[in-house]
Amino acid sequence: xxxxxxxxxxxxxxxxxxxxxxxxxxxxxxxxxxxxxxxxxxxxxxxxxxxxxxxxxxxxxxxxxxxxxxxxxxxxxxxxxxxxxxxxxxxxxxxxxxxxxxxxxxxxxxxxxxxxxxxxxxxxxxxxxxxxxxxxxxxxxxxxxxxxxxxxxxxxxxxxxxxxxxxxxxxxxxxxxxxxxxxxxxxxxxxxxxxxxxxxxxxxxxxxxxxxxxxxxxxxxxxxxxxxxxxxxxxxxxxxxxxxxxxxxxxxxxxxxxxxxxxxxxxxxxxxxxxxxxxxxxxxxxxxxxxxxxxxxxxxxxxxxxxxxxxxxxxxxxxxxxxxxxx
Amino acid sequence: xxxxxxxxxxxxxxxxxxxxxxxxxxxxxxxxxxxxxxxxxxxxxxxxxxxxxxxxxxxxxxxxxxxxxxxxxxxxxxxxxxxxxxxxxxxxxxxxxxxxxxxxxxxxxxxxxxxxxxxxxxxxxxxxxxxxxxxxxxxxxxxxxxxxxxxxxxxxxxxxxxxxxxxxxxxxxxxxxxxxxxxxxxxxxxxxxxxxxxxxxxxxxxxxxxxxxxxxxxxxxxxxxxxxxxxxxxxxxxxxxxxxxxxxxxxxxxxxxxxxxxxxxxxxxxxxxxxxxxxxxxxxxxxxxxxxxxxxxxxxxxxxxxxxxxxxxxxxxxxxxxxxxxxxxxxxxxxxxxxxxxxxxxxxxxx
Numbered sequence: 001x002x003x004x005x006x007x008x009x010x011x012x013x014x015x016x017x018x019x020x021x022x023x024x025x026x027x028x029x030x031x032x033x034x035x036x037x038x039x040x041x042x043x044x045x046x047x048x049x050x051x052x053x054x055x056x057x058x059x060x061x062x063x064x065x066x067x068x069x070x071x072x073x074x075x076x077x078x079x080x081x082x083x084x085x086x087x088x089x090x091x092x093x094x095x096x097x098x099x100x101x102x103x104x105x106x107x108x109x110x111x112x113x114x115x116x117x118x119x120x121x122x123x124x125x126x127x128x129x130x131x132x133x134x135x136x137x138x139x140x141x142x143x144x145x146x147x148x149x150x151x152x153x154x155x156x157x158x159x160x161x162x163x164x165x166x167x168x169x170x171x172x173x174x175x176x177x178x179x180x181x182x183x184x185x186x187x188x189x190x191x192x193x194x195x196x197x198x199x200x201x202x203x204x205x206x207x208x209x210x211x212x213x214x215x216x217x218x219x220x221x222x223x224x225x226x227x228x229x230x231x232x233x234x235x236x237x238x239x240x241x242x243x244x245x246x247x248x249x250x251x252x253x254x255x256x257x258x259x260x261x262x263x264x265x266x267x268x269x270x271x272x273x274x275x276x277x278x279x280x281x282x283x284x285x286x287x288x289x290x291x292x293x294x295x296x297x298x299x300x301x302x303x304x305x306x307x308x309x310x311x312x313x314x315x316x317x318x319x320x321x322x323x324x325x326x327x
Numbered sequence: 328x329x330x331x332x333x334x335x336x337x338x339x340x341x342x343x344x345x346x347x348x349x350x351x352x353x354x355x356x357x358x359x360x361x362x363x364x365x366x367x368x369x370x371x372x373x374x375x376x377x378x379x380x381x382x383x384x385x386x387x388x389x390x391x392x393x394x395x396x397x398x399x400x401x402x403x404x405x406x407x408x409x410x411x412x413x414x415x416x417x418x419x420x421x422x423x424x425x426x427x428x429x430x431x432x433x434x435x436x437x438x439x440x441x442x443x444x445x446x447x448x449x450x451x452x453x454x455x456x457x458x459x460x461x462x463x464x465x466x467x468x469x470x471x472x473x474x475x476x477x478x479x480x481x482x483x484x485x486x487x488x489x490x491x492x493x494x495x496x497x498x499x500x501x502x503x504x505x506x507x508x509x510x511x512x513x514x515x516x517x518x519x520x521x522x523x524x525x526x527x528x529x530x531x532x533x534x535x536x537x538x539x540x541x542x543x544x545x546x547x548x549x550x551x552x553x554x555x556x557x558x559x560x561x562x563x564x565x566x567x568x569x570x571x572x573x574x575x576x577x578x579x580x581x582x583x584x585x586x587x588x589x590x591x592x593x594x595x596x597x598x599x600x601x602x603x604x605x606x607x608x609x610x611x612x613x614x615x616x617x618x619x620x621x622x623x624x625x626x627x628x629x630x631x632x633x634x635x636x637x638x639x640x641x642x643x644x645x646x647x648x649x650x651x652x653x654x655x656x657x658x659x660x661x662x663x664x665x666x667x668x669x670x671x672x673x674x675x676x677x678x
Contacts, residue, residue, distance in 0.1 A: 175551065259538070279501075284502025
C-alpha cells in the first residue's frame with residue numbers, strides 16, 4: 001500500500017490523487033476493486049473453459065464436423081465417434097427426473113411454507129437440506145441396491161402389464177436403464193427445488209395473503225392464486241438449478257443407466273449420458289482423436305446446458321408478460 | 328477509523344515478517360539433510376495393490392528412496408510416459424507401434440505380474456460350474472447366442488439343466504485393462520469379433536449392459552437373473568463369485584487360478600518377442616488358462632539422471648527376484664522363470 005501512495009504522490013495532479021488516496025483509505029475503493037476482480041474471475045473462468053474445450057477438441061471437430069451431433073455410433077476401436085445417443089440419454093433422463101421432481105418438490109415447498117406448523121416445517125427443512133448435501137455416489141449405491149431391484153421386480157412389471165401398449169413401457173426389463181436413472185435424478189434434485197421454493201414462498205409479503213383472505217378467498221385459494229404466482233420466478237429458478245444438476249450428474253447416473261449408447265423408445269432400455277461416458281472412458285483413452293472426441297462431448301454438454309437454460313429463461317419472460325400477480 | 332487501519336496494518340506487517348522468517352527457517356531445515364530420491368510413476372489400476380506393496384517394501388529396504396505411484400489408468404500412464412512427466416509408466420495393454428513411434432526416447436516394456444479374466448454368471452437355481460467354449464463366449468457377447476439352453480452351451484455341459492431364458496450380457500462401461508484382455512481373447516477366437524468389434528480398453532459392444540468397474544459388473548450380474556459378465560480373477564476370488572471354466576487351445580477346459588495363469592505365460596514365453604509386447608490370450612499349453620495377460624511397467628531406455636537410472640534398474644532386479652514373492656498372497660500370478668531371465672537381460676538396455 002505504501003508503494004501505491006508513493007506513485008500516486010508523484011502524479012501530476014496531487015489534489016485528485018489525494019482524494020483517491022482518501023477513498024482508498026476509507027475502504028470503498030478497495031472493496032470495489034476486489035469484488036470486481038472476483039466477479040470478473042467467474043467470467044474469465046467460463047471463457048477459459050470454453051476456449052480450452054474448443055481448442056482440445058480440434059481433431060474430432062475437423063474429422064466429424066457437424067455429423068458428430070447426428071452420428072449414432074461410438075466406436076473407440078475403429079475411431080468413429082458420434083454424440084447423438086449420449087445427448088438423447090442426457091435429455092431423457094433429465095426430463096424424467098424433472099417430470100417427477102417438479103410436482104413433488106413444488107408441492108412439498110407449498111406445504112412447508114404455507115400449511116405446515118412452524119416446528120414441523122423447520123424440522124423437515126433441516127432434513128431436506130441434509131439430503132441436498134449427500135454425495136451423489138451414495139445416491140448411486142442406493143439406486144443400485146434398492147431402486148433397481150424394486151424396479152425390476154415390482155414397478156416395471158406393473159407398468160408393462162397396465163401401460164404396456166405405450167412404447168415407453170415395452171421391451172426387456174433389466175431394472176437398470178433410463179427410468180432408473182431418471183428416478184434417482186428426481187430424488188437427487190427434489191431437495192433443491194423444495195429448499196429454494198420454500199424460501200421464495202416464505203418471502204412473499206404477508207399483506208398479499210391478508211389481502212386475498214380479506215377478499216373472501218379460502219386458505220388454498222390465497223396460496224394457489226396469489227402466493228404461488230407471486231413467487232413464480234423464484235420457483236422456476238429453483239427448477240433451472242435442479243435441471244442443471246440433473247444434466248451434469250455423473251456418478252449416480254452411470255451406476256444405474258446401463259451404459260449402452262443406444263437410442264430406444266422404451267424407458268426400460270439401457271442408455272448412456274454425456275457426463276457418464278466422459279467419466280467412464282477418459283482415463284483409459286489413449287489415442288488423440290479419442291480424447292478429442294470425449295472433450296468435444298463436454299463441449300456439447302456445455303452448449304446443451306446453455307441452450308436449455310436459455311429456453312427456460314425465455315419461458316420465464318413469456319409467462320411474466322402474461323402474469324398478473326407478479327410485481 | 329484511521330486508527331483501526333493503522334493497527335491492522337501493523338498487525339499485517341508483523342504477521343508477514345513472522346511468516347517469512349518461518350518459511351526461510353523451514354527451507355533451511357529441509358535442505359540440510361540429503362533429500363530422499365523421489366521417483367514418480369503413473370498408470371494401470373489393475374496392478375495397483377501389488378505395486379503399492381512393492382514400492383512400500385522397497386522403501387523399507389532403501390529408506391532414502393521413495394517411489395510414488397498414481398493409478399490413473401493405463402491410458403494416462405502411456406500419455407504421461409510419452410510426455411516425460413513421470414519417471415515410469417504402467418499399462419495393462421502393450422503400447423501400439425504408433426504410440427511407440429511418438430516417443431522421444433525408446434520405451435521398454437517390463438512384464439511385472441500376470442492377471443486373468445473370468446466369465447462370471449448368475450442363473451437362478453443353478454450352482455454347477457459351467458464350461459464355456461470360445462465359440463460360446465464369442466457368440467454370447469456378439470448377441471448371437473441369446474438363450475441359456477443354446478446347443479453351444481448345453482453340449483459342453485452334459486447333465487446341467489440350463490434354462491431357456493434370455494441371456495443378459497454385462498460388460499465394463501469404464502475403459503479398462505480387463506476389457507482389453509477380454510476383447511483381445513475374443514478377437515483371437517472369433518474372426519468376426521476381430522473385424523467387427525476389435526480389441527481395446529473400451530469397444531463398441533454389440534449387446535449388453537455396462538457396469539462401472541469390477542464391482543459394477545459384479546453388482547449387475549449378482550442382481551440380474553440369467554446374466555453373464557466378466558471380471559478379474561482376483562476380484563472373483565476375493566468376493567467368492569462363481570466363475571466358469573474356459574476351453575483352451577489344446578481343447579481342455581481350464582479353471583482359472585494362479586497356476587493356470589502362470590502356465591499361460593510359460594506357454595507364450597517360448598515365442599516371447601524381445602520387447603515383451605506379447606498377448607498371451609489363447610496361449611498354447613495343456614494347462615494354460617486362455618484369458619490371461621501380463622501387466623507392464625514402461626521405462627524409458629535412456630535416463631539422464633544417473634541416480635534415478637540406478638534406482639530404477641535396481642528396483643527392476645529386486646522386483647523380478649524378491650518382489651515376486653509378494654505376488655501370490657495378493658492373488659497375482661507370478662512370472663514364469665524363463666520370462667524373468669529374459670527381463671534381467673533387458674534391464675541392461677537402460678542407459
